[in-house]
Amino acid sequence: MNTFGHTLRLTVFGQSHAPAIGAVIDGFPSGIEPDMDRIRAFMARRAPGQGPLSTARRETDEPRILSGLNERGRTCGAPIAAVIDNSDARSADYDALRAHPRPGHADYTAHLLWGNDHDIRGGGAFSGRLTAPLCFAGALCMQYLASLGVRIAAHISRLAGIDDIPIDMARPTFPLYAPGAFPAADGARARDMENAILAAREKGDSVGGIIQCFCTGVPAGLGSPMFGGVENRLSEALFAIPAVKGAEFGAGFLSADMTGSQHNDAFRWEGGRVVSDTNHSGGILGGITTGMPLVFRVAVKPTPSIALPQRTVDLSTHENATLSVPGRHDPCIVPRAVPAVEAAAALVLTDLILEGKGYGA
Amino acid sequence: MNTFGHTLRLTVFGQSHAPAIGAVIDGFPSGIEPDMDRIRAFMARRAPGQGPLSTARRETDEPRILSGLNERGRTCGAPIAAVIDNSDARSADYDALRAHPRPGHADYTAHLLWGNDHDIRGGGAFSGRLTAPLCFAGALCMQYLASLGVRIAAHISRLAGIDDIPIDMARPTFPLYAPGAFPAADGARARDMENAILAAREKGDSVGGIIQCFCTGVPAGLGSPMFGGVENRLSEALFAIPAVKGAEFGAGFLSADMTGSQHNDAFRWEGGRVVSDTNHSGGILGGITTGMPLVFRVAVKPTPSIALPQRTVDLSTHENATLSVPGRHDPCIVPRAVPAVEAAAALVLTDLILEGKGYGA
């Protein structure tokens, strides 16, 4: 379903070419005045039409808040509903696709769920455009989290086989890159990544990557055992971002090659707090935050929309077919997915912090 | 919390040294007679005391079903409660640990949640022992799934740096290994893995690994967009297995190095069904099953319980300390985690299939 969270609940709605997309955020603390400039700046990092690296679709992505504020513009405790109009939707591009599902897209599986009634225009409800309301909600949560000293920042740690420089998982330093810059920590590698995207675009192809996210100032003791752990809930949120095919925490898959004596993060006291020099656990033990930075990575597959001709099926004639996808697409979704990853982290942390009080932790 | 699922709901309870551990399974179809031999055989794959590769703790792990069956021994629609007694619990081993949290374990984070009242004996509620009720529930679900033609099988695809042979993600052949054998597809590599575990044990250390799981015969059209996708729900379940630090689907993290033209699985018709020759998507597009095999992997960190001395803190004196962990431990949890991974997949698939009818899919 399209609702996420326990104490803080986000409901996302909309399709790529519906009149609008939007979010309803329930359970957000009262008394906070949304910093719209900050929210717009955050959402701009996700918005399309930012140059040759992304789709040519242009959307202002201006969120209009319909409810949840009092007469002074502060959150009042009621659900916050925000709507983002879809303006630059060119539906004609998609009419031919209904019979020919695009490989790597949800066209075929949406057809399985909803038959010929699913909204195929622009990917419908499966469009990456649905990350805009996610980013609105995330930006609001990040404002709240910042007031508690929690900071969230992600970068592209790998793209098209190019690694960014390593960041210390135990003590990351922010910002990871200059505002407005390509989201990699090392300038030279950022340029290599950009060139790889442009090269893919030239060939009518696309590339994927890995996004690494750090959350600092996270209270210790958030989460609960078994199914309510931080990894469970973060991954539940992260896989809502289209194209995410993997999630790992701390040393993640590299843990498989380590020994216990290497992997265990030895505890020590520092300034009255329990810390560790390494952070292979990614700040999570037994599903509960340790107070060390939360560190995780997601794998983002290459954009399935490519200009190259592809083999597919014809769902009406039951014959095989060849497809060339028209329309405006991203040769790489990874840079625009970076704020979506941060937003998902912000949502989960806000939810955990709001409910965490229930444990008296 | 300790409950998972929507239409099928599993609640797990118990601690390592409580009188018992157990499971309550709600929403399971009526009219099925649990095949106790099959359930026992499945649970035996997870049970401790299987030789030099695992902990010396011995438990019969015999599940007693307290409710949910009618007078003929068939499921009656009411919740199925099963209890597994803890018999070989040696609590004296753990008394000294309360002040000295073990690195890599949940001792410290449990202390954050519940102070001095958390049950430290044997890892308490965070013990790998809690995967026994998970396996009971999974075995029951696998019996139901088998009647629908769904099969689930996992193997260790990597352990201590040693890779198992590759398995075709589009057309895996079962069984992956002989019943009772070490759970790797290639015999020689299985022996290498076993030796790596024994070597770690010798050193008082431990090793980690990667488990790969295949589900075949999965109906197409299960799952829903955004937060209700198969990846979201599977990962939510998988991270409940202690020591899991990553989850990936299909090509997973390797997707980051692929181009769209490589990654997209081209559709074609085969015997009236839509299939693909590759399965980089892992059988999931837009969060919905495609009908191709479901393929995913989890990263399992090396067992944190090691015999080597480790640095930690003293939570009462606020001084640093050195710890040598006594007790009986696994030098590698990976082989025993294989059925737990299959069980988590069985739970999620059963839940999705039971609720899937809601969509008329």
Next chain:
Amino acid sequence: MNTFGHTLRLTVFGQSHAPAIGAVIDGFPSGIEPDMDRIRAFMARRAPGQGPLSTARRETDEPRILSGLNERGRTCGAPIAAVIDNSDARSADYDALRAHPRPGHADYTAHLLWGNDHDIRGGGAFSGRLTAPLCFAGALCMQYLASLGVRIAAHISRLAGIDDIPIDMARPTFPLYAPGAFPAADGARARDMENAILAAREKGDSVGGIIQCFCTGVPAGLGSPMFGGVENRLSEALFAIPAVKGAEFGAGFLSADMTGSQHNDAFRWEGGRVVSDTNHSGGILGGITTGMPLVFRVAVKPTPSIALPQRTVDLSTHENATLSVPGRHDPCIVPRAVPAVEAAAALVLTDLILEGKGYGA
């Protein structure tokens, strides 16, 4: 929270004087074209400004559907978001109330939750206006239910001490009253009720009543034992309607005065179906529908907004105070609550029917 339902989920947002109120409906079947005329007609029964019986506030209550429809205007499986603008909001009326909570209203309890940040204008998130999105959702569900042969109709069975004529709980005949008429089955009693409302208005006072609702054509076998029963879920929805203080099913509170031999509805076969001549159970046994009409009643308290002066407190000075509530109010909310009650029933039945398939019932 502001979300209700399992397979069908309704999220309601908005405050009385926010820019808008609205609903997000998730899980609704695809392929249905909303009959906007029917929806408008249903919502008009709830709308204010209908003459001397209700508040003078005028709202067109035109729902705009922002998402969830495909290019042909049919539901596409994605969440249906609908927004209703607030146009005739006169916030000046409410400024003085923040320090003086109105007795019988949620002003004081909203203050407890959200301090001075709660939106006091027009009752904020507690306003009866929030039943407009509920009615939108209900009207959509009733269209779906009608296609399955399920019909829902409610009337005022008692108002200001005046009883409507009895309706046979086992075999109600629809319509209960002419479209557009005052919602009581007997014309003479309807006029008495109207006169009682006008008399209360004259005195600056208000009156309450009881609404009785019938659902026919309900499939047998909906619901589940314990907490998932039809009574549990219906009452959970019904108490979301402001001013509802009681809910009873079938014979309800009268059951307390009956013997088992009177109350038990004897089964018999009729046309291949199991029926009963009486329906004291209200169509529900063990929380599960029997196939007989669903019958329930809700008690609606008199509108707390009255023109008469009332004693209250001053929350800033901590002194007692006297309050005369200005603004436009209903001398009786009961007639406008009738469609809200039907809407709640439609939501619950749609949810139960969509999920009911999971049981194979």
Next chain:
Amino acid sequence: MNTFGHTLRLTVFGQSHAPAIGAVIDGFPSGIEPDMDRIRAFMARRAPGQGPLSTARRETDEPRILSGLNERGRTCGAPIAAVIDNSDARSADYDALRAHPRPGHADYTAHLLWGNDHDIRGGGAFSGRLTAPLCFAGALCMQYLASLGVRIAAHISRLAGIDDIPIDMARPTFPLYAPGAFPAADGARARDMENAILAAREKGDSVGGIIQCFCTGVPAGLGSPMFGGVENRLSEALFAIPAVKGAEFGAGFLSADMTGSQHNDAFRWEGGRVVSDTNHSGGILGGITTGMPLVFRVAVKPTPSIALPQRTVDLSTHENATLSVPGRHDPCIVPRAVPAVEAAAALVLTDLILEGKGYGA
């Protein structure tokens, strides 16, 4: 389903004649030592075999706690699982009933859900016996609530047409009756009620009643608007008690006959707290607690199990039939339902208090 609650979650399992019934309580605060004497005393009020007023079935109803306690016997934060063995189950009594559903019972609706596999013995999962685990959980919660100054007490306010004396809803005085006495406040009326039960028993019939419950010391500001209100959640829990057919709060259905000026509870200051002289709201405004006593009533239908012959259907032959129900039954379930009502209130209040902290209230 069989799980209830948000921050505190109760899962109930078992059937009347299964090996056991039980409860899993998740989210309960750590550090509390269950007072087993108090729990037993509470459960004894519900237990069968208490004399001529109730069924002759004898059960010790001794709860065994299998998990959730640490080595010192205090709650450790892990789920508390408790099992109550079924000892005096005489299944032979029920074999003939499968084809002949008992009027007023769930036999027919259970058949709709689960066909011939439902457990018909003793009412299966629909048995009043399932209130024993509810009472265990409630007794545990009442111990926690008592430590916060919250007290819960219920009495029979009406039985077989006989009213107990009125209790001041704004200022009830506890105890309502002497421990061990028939649960009515007035001794003479208690005897009248007892006689009415015995008279019904003599005739092979049964009687119903109304239970009124008071909760004092309830924190103000619990609950949330719309679907999360105290009435919504309490009624969701109360209708899980078999035979409950109505729930009302404060003045309840009598509100329908009152004017606003009568019904509104005027606020005033008393000792730094906002109070009211009347309590027609039952301590709830807008779904949120006011700090005044929580007052509600439930209607309990007469026990459907009666000795008198009844008309029913034969589900196998599709003919009408006559049924005489053998077995041991209560001529009136109302006295034994009193602690179940208190338990449901305790569960909801504990859940609300634990999660209430999320709002900072």
